[in-house]
Amino acid sequence: MGILNKVKLLISIKLGKVDSAHQWLMNRAYDTWEPEEDYTEFLERLDTLHRDAVVLGNLNYQVENGGWMQWYLNGYIDGLSYIHDALDRFEKFSEKASDLASKLRDMLEEVEEECKLYLKIHKFQSYSDFDELESLVANEGYEEIPTIGDIENEIQEGDIEEIIDHLGIREFVDMGCIRQAKSVKEVAEEIKCAIVWRCSMDLLDSIRENLDMLSSRYYEFNDEFLGEIEKWLRSRI
Numbered sequence: 001m002g003i004l005n006k007v008k009l010l011i012s013i014k015l016g017k018v019d020s021a022h023q024w025l026m027n028r029a030y031d032t033w034e035p036e037e038d039y040t041e042f043l044e045r046l047d048t049l050h051r052d053a054v055v056l057g058n059l060n061y062q063v064e065n066g067g068w069m070q071w072y073l074n075g076y077i078d079g080l081s082y083i084h085d086a087l088d089r090f091e092k093f094s095e096k097a098s099d100l101a102s103k104l105r106d107m108l109e110e111v112e113e114e115c116k117l118y119l120k121i122h123k124f125q126s127y128s129d130f131d132e133l134e135s136l137v138a139n140e141g142y143e144e145i146p147t148i149g150d151i152e153n154e155i156q157e158g159d160i161e162e163i164i165d166h167l168g169i170r171e172f173v174d175m176g177c178i179r180q181a182k183s184v185k186e187v188a189e190e191i192k193c194a195i196v197w198r199c200s201m202d203l204l205d206s207i208r209e210n211l212d213m214l215s216s217r218y219y220e221f222n223d224e225f226l227g228e229i230e231k232w233l234r235s236r237i
Helices: 003-016 021-030 038-046 048-073 078-089 095-126 131-140 147-159 160-167 175-180 184-219 221-235
Strands: none
Touching: 021 048, 038 048, 038 078, 038 095, 048 078, 048 184, 048 221, 078 095, 078 184, 078 221, 095 131, 095 184, 095 221, 131 184, 147 160, 147 184, 175 184, 175 221
């Protein structure tokens, strides 16, 4: 930031024309965003002061507005490395800043883990890759998926409709395929695919719940976090 702009900002703050140095820095940064740039390219070009203001401001706005899931789905995870860089600087500002940075780092680690799993599930679902989905669900310890042989035995011993309802897969099974199947094995394969799909959807629900819980934890300290960020950014102007 040039000397003239620093003086203007400091005078504006003193006169009460600017309430937030943080927002002022973000606005100035966004005024420079070129149409052909993506978010990462935009961040790379900024100096550390403006970049710190942008990545931490966007994190708070996104999570406060729609939780960690919104922050992730809107692509702000692309700036994660810059968030960690900003926290490295922020934690040196004060004892309170160090404590807040530690809380956020621990939270980001959990968020990133949940988001990566969420992305994997969606990827395998989009390709209808049931083998990968089954492996992923099993690795997460969600539930044991029955083998084709086990399902075949159940079909031979019971009613298909009752089996489908008992397994809770009615909304995931293709009854047309079931009726047109030429063998018990084909029916068993269709049922197994529906079980795997149901488990993956349940796992997605669990991830959303975990991210909602992490969002609630963030709301417990975000006001304090923003207040300390404001002091820190002002100290650097």
